[in-house]
Amino acid sequence: MSKQFNVAVVGATGAVGEVMLSVLAERNFPVGELVALASERSAGNTVQFGDRDIVVRDLATFDPASVKGGGIDIALFSAGGAISKEYAPKFAAVGAVVIDNSSTFRYDADVPLVVSEVNPDAITQRPRGIIANPNCSTMQLMVALAPIHRAVGIERINVATYQSVSGAGRSAVEELGQQTASLLRCEPIDPQRFPVQIAFNLFPHGGDFLDNGYTTEEMKLVWETRKILGDESIRVNATVVRVPVFYGHSEAVAIETRDKISALEARALLEQALGVVVVDQPRAGGYPTPVTHAAGTDPVYVGRIREDISHPRGLNLWVVSDNIRKGAALNAVQIAELLAKAYS
Numbered sequence: 248m249s250k251q252f253n254v255a256v257v258g259a260t261g262a263v264g265e266v267m268l269s270v271l272a273e274r275n276f277p278v279g280e281l282v283a284l285a286s287e288r289s290a291g292n293t294v295q296f297g298d299r300d301i302v303v304r305d306l307a308t309f310d311p312a313s314v315k316g317g318g319i320d321i322a323l324f325s326a327g328g329a330i331s332k333e334y335a336p337k338f339a340a341v342g343a344v345v346i347d348n349s350s351t352f353r354y355d356a357d358v359p360l361v362v363s364e365v366n367p368d369a370i371t372q373r374p375r376g377i378i379a380n381p382n383c384s385t386m387q388l389m390v391a392l393a394p395i396h397r398a399v400g401i402e403r404i405n406v407a408t409y410q411s412v413s414g415a416g417r418s419a420v421e422e423l424g425q426q427t428a429s430l431l432r433c434e435p436i437d438p439q440r441f442p443v444q445i446a447f448n449l450f451p452h453g454g455d456f457l458d459n460g461y462t463t464e465e466m467k468l469v470w471e472t473r474k475i476l477g478d479e480s481i482r483v484n485a486t487v488v489r490v491p492v493f494y495g496h497s498e499a500v501a502i503e504t505r506d507k508i509s510a511l512e513a514r515a516l517l518e519q520a521l522g523v524v525v526v527d528q529p530r531a532g533g534y535p536t537p538v539t540h541a542a543g544t545d546p547v548y549v550g551r552i553r554e555d556i557s558h559p560r561g562l563n564l565w566v567v568s569d570n571i572r573k574g575a576a577l578n579a580v581q582i583a584e585l586l587a588k589a590y591s
Contacts, residue, residue: 404501413570419445524548
């Protein structure tokens with residue numbers, strides 16, 4: 248019998264937590280005991296894990312060492328930065344490996360920042376027992392760009408992200424739906440989750456504004472790209488745009504490479520890359536979109552691959568992926584699978 252692992256999902260009632268549970272079941276992760284954890288107000292509710300209903304337990308009173316068989320082995324955290332900061336070290340202290348979806352530990356030198364297809368070996372360097380999941384926008388960008396960077400090197404990345412509302416949580420999804428319905432009924436709206444109307448609109452803002460004029464969501468793309476690829480020399484310029492899409496982030500990417508690579512060569516690299524599906528035909532509909540390709544699926548889709556006519560070593564790409572699934576839940580489970588393989 249293969250080794251089984253006691254797994255905790257922290258934030259099990261949230262949008263990402265629910266998908267984590269679904270992905271664990273779909274991929275037949277070798278779970279011994281599954282513990283669903285959330286806040287006190289959610290305790291006693293149930294969540295779905297495969298064909299089982301799991302009763303949610305109160306994180307504040309849960310002892311990760313109390314589970315039969317040696318306590319929690321792997322803890323998937325997706326309950327926000329404050330929760331991760333308080334509870335992740337407590338789980339790690341009793342021997343659990345924490346895979347954290349918040350930004351709390353991403354920039355700590357002694358916490359690996361891992362994209363399963365890009366730098367899986369980094370999981371071995373975790374002296375604090377914590378592994379960080381990147382931001383969802385960085386995640387899909389790295390899956391698409393790492394093969395190119397390793398082949399010819401990337402000097403500079405210009406990226407505009409078109410981010411779905413689900414990246415801001417369930418309340419944001421509800422706000423887009425409610426605003427859309429209200430506007431179609433010619434009723435007034437009152438934005439609550441976002442600073443301005445999101446239905447039939449978009450705005451260039453994600454996260455908090457910083458002194459340099461960029462936002463935290465934009466700077467995450469800078470900091471995380473360099474850490475994941477292990478190259479501090481890469482220059483990254485990002486603009487984050489929130490768009491009225493429920494699920495799936497899109498990115499218009501322009502890169503400048505160290506050595507020349509043609510669009511044909513880049514396409515061939517990406518067609519062989521782990522986690523990538525190339526949808527790149529020069530015709531109407533011959534490109535990926537959040538609705539027709541990404542939502543509810545695992546891959547990172549890449550299209551509109553073309554050489555930049557304004558730069559001799561420039562390349563343009565269009566990158567689309569489900570921000571909740573690959574951008575958060577799936578990668579966390581894939582990291583857990585890497586751990587399970589290492590322990591088997």
